[in-house]
Amino acid sequence: MRRGEGASDLMWGALGVALLAGGWSWINRASGPFVLPSLGDTGLALVRIIRSADTLPTVAATLEHALGGVAIGAGIGFMVGLAGGFARPIGATIAPIATAILGVPPIAWVVLALLWFGPGGLGPLFTVAITAMPIVFAASLQGVRSRDPQLAEMARVFRLPMRSRLFRIMLPELATILAPALATTFAMAWKVALMAEVLGDGSGIGGRFATARAHLDLPEAMAWIVIVVSFVLISDVLLLGRLRRWVGRCRAPALAQQSRGAASGGGGAMRDKSC
Numbered sequence: 161m162r163r164g165e166g167a168s169d170l171m172w173g174a175l176g177v178a179l180l181a182g183g184w185s186w187i188n189r190a191s192g193p194f195v196l197p198s199l200g201d202t203g204l205a206l207v208r209i210i211r212s213a214d215t216l217p218t219v220a221a222t223l224e225h226a227l228g229g230v231a232i233g234a235g236i237g238f239m240v241g242l243a244g245g246f247a248r249p250i251g252a253t254i255a256p257i258a259t260a261i262l263g264v265p266p267i268a269w270v271v272l273a274l275l276w277f278g279p280g281g282l283g284p285l286f287t288v289a290i291t292a293m294p295i296v297f298a299a300s301l302q303g304v305r306s307r308d309p310q311l312a313e314m315a316r317v318f319r320l321p322m323r324s325r326l327f328r329i330m331l332p333e334l335a336t337i338l339a340p341a342l343a344t345t346f347a348m349a350w351k352v353a354l355m356a357e358v359l360g361d362g363s364g365i366g367g368r369f370a371t372a373r374a375h376l377d378l379p380e381a382m383a384w385i386v387i388v389v390s391f392v393l394i395s396d397v398l399l400l401g402r403l404r405r406w407v408g409r410c411r412a413p414a415l416a417q418q419s420r421g422a423a424s425g426g427g428g429a430m431r432d433k434s435c
Contacts, residue, residue: 197379205383209368219387222364225353227395229288230345236289237296238338244297245304255301258294266291266348270356284356284364291352292345299341303334332406339403346395350388 187196197205209215237258244251269290273283307330315325357366365384372381 193378197382201379202382202386205377205379206386209380209383209387218364218368219391222350222353222357222366222388223391225284225357225364226288226346226349226391229285229353230292230349232285233289233292234296234342234345237293237298238300240293241297241300242304244301251301251305254297258297261290262294262298266352266355270352270359273356274360279361283360284353284366287356288349288352291348295341295345295348296338299337300334303337306337307333335403335406339400342403343396343400346400347392350392354388 181199184196184199188198193201240250240254244254266287269287270283273287277283277286311329311333312325314320315329320328353364354366354369357364358370361367362370365388369381369384372378372384
């Protein structure tokens, strides 16, 4: 991404945040604090939460549930999706199972996890993992099956080293499809983790949110929502942002340009430069 494009994206993103804040204030003035608290009240509640000694372990518990579940579920889904993409019988066998898992509502998985594991930390972790797995599986399967065979043939003809084939052809093509799926998975992971915590043992941010709801403390409830949304945005920028930039640097057209250069230069093998 060019520097000008990055600055433009930041500017439009700031405009979106400003519009969201304006809409929040308008709803508060039109409907009153019992529908949506003011930005000031929510900000004060947010400051109280940040200064509380219990906040760090609370956030750490939800981070463990959300990110740990994504790591497990996405890892399994990615590996099985790769296997199914390269071996069509495996993909045809697993696809209906993944579709059935995806069709089960997350709330049903939460209830089943409570019955199977009890109201402990394993329930939210399992619920997030089982929700993430079919999404990443479908993206990985589609990514492998939609590869451009001409690029693979080009790499074979020009004797491109296996490392370059992996990092310049296969992984960038897969990442183009995986990036949106992972963005959806990360956002869903936080929602599912909070749902499991609210209905489970009351740990993590979900437990604090349930307490605020029971006390009818709407500013604190909204403050916790702001914290969750902030973590979703941060994880998207830090984790998926790097993935998107890497895909941009390792686009397959760069391989075609290098191939033409190698052909005109008469060289046998293409240079192996890491993305």
